[in-house]
Amino acid sequence: MTGTAARESVARTTSYATAQEAVDLLADRGFPVEAVQIVGTDLRLVEQVYGRLDRGRAALMGAASGAWVGLLVGVLLALFATSGTAAVLLLLWGLLVGAAFGALAGVAAHALSGGRRDFVARSQVVPQHYDVLVEAPHVARARELLAAGR
Structure with missing residues (x-):
C-alpha cells in the first residue's frame, strides 16, 4: 500500500469472495492494485459451541496437546540416540509422558475454572460488509472499470 492517502469506497459487499473478484477485475484491467484495500466493517464476534467440557474431555484435550509437546521433546532427544531402537523408545516415551502431563494439566485447568466455562467453543470475528x-x-x-466489468 502506498502511505496514508485518503481512500474512498468503490464497492461494498457482504461476501469477501465478491470483494476479491472486484479487485481481481481491476487487476485484470491494469489498474494499480497497490492503491486498493479490502476492509471488513461492522464486525461481530461469533462463537461456535461444539459441546460440553467435562473432566474427561478436558483430560483428553490436554493429553492431545501434551502428546505433541512430548513428541517434540522425544524427537529432540532421539537426535542423540545411539541406535534406531533407542530413538523409537525416546519418541514413544516423549509421547506418553507428554500425554500424561497434558491430561493432568487439562483436568487441573478445568477444576480451577470453577465451572465458569464448561463448554468447548471457537471464536472468530466476522465482518458484516x-x-x-x-x-x-x-x-x-x-x-x-468496475461499472464496465459488471
Whole structure:
C-alpha cells in the first residue's frame, strides 16, 4: 500500500469472495492494485459451541496437546540416540509422558475454572460488509472499470 492517502469506497459487499473478484477485475484491467484495500466493517464476534467440557474431555484435550509437546521433546532427544531402537523408545516415551502431563494439566485447568466455562467453543470475528477502498486519485477510474466489468 502506498502511505496514508485518503481512500474512498468503490464497492461494498457482504461476501469477501465478491470483494476479491472486484479487485481481481481491476487487476485484470491494469489498474494499480497497490492503491486498493479490502476492509471488513461492522464486525461481530461469533462463537461456535461444539459441546460440553467435562473432566474427561478436558483430560483428553490436554493429553492431545501434551502428546505433541512430548513428541517434540522425544524427537529432540532421539537426535542423540545411539541406535534406531533407542530413538523409537525416546519418541514413544516423549509421547506418553507428554500425554500424561497434558491430561493432568487439562483436568487441573478445568477444576480451577470453577465451572465458569464448561463448554468447548471457537471464536472468530466476522465482518458484516467488505468495502473495496481505493486511494482518492484513482477512485474515478476504479468505478469506471468496475461499472464496465459488471
